[in-house]
Amino acid sequence: MTIERSNPAGLHPTPGYHHVTTVEASRLVFLAGQCPLAPDGALAEGGLAGQTAQVIDNILTALESAGARPADVVRTVIYVASPDRDELAAVWTQLNESSLAPAFTTASTLLGVAQLGFPGQLVEIDVTAAL
Template sequence: MTIERTNPPTLHPTPGYHHVTTVEASRLVFLAGQCPLDSTGELAAEDLEGQTAQVISNILTALETAGARPEDVVRTVIYVASQDRDDLGAVWAWLNDSPLAPAFTTASTLLGVAQLGFTGQLVEIDVTAAL
């Protein structure tokens, strides 16, 4: 399996992700959008930082179950229930300071949205990995 991450010179610089991710793989892993729910199905925290930490933990567990690592991630979509760019920037920083950080060097999208599926939910991340 090969993963090539590139930034075309005529596109704008990025804060860590790559514009283009090209993959030759024998198996793809698609995670359901990972929410800030703990193992009992309860919202793990009420604040953005605590919820982001739970989502990171959930993604690491799901990747491990599939035999994948953060370095195998080829696409992420990050949803933050906020229109405040500072909140989006904080989530991006927490993700890139976590053990999941290699996943965000790939093709990534960060979105501020009006609301997410669970009451009180502030963050959700979709992940695709290639093996």
């Protein structure tokens, strides 16, 4: 499997992700949007930071179950239920300081949205990996 990440000339600098990810893979892994739900189904406590930590744990568990690692991730979409750019930036920083950080060097999108699927849910992340 080959993953190439690049930032073509003529595009703006990024805060760590790459504009283009090109993959030659024999298998793709698509995770359902990972929510801040603990194994017992309870919404993670601790506000945005606590929920982001739970989502990180859930993604790591899901990737491992498919034989994938954070470095195998080729696309992420991060949804944060907030119009506040500082909160979006805080999630981006937490993700990039976590053990999941290699997943966010790839093609990534960070969105502030009006609401997510569960009452009180503040973050959800969609992940695609290539093996």
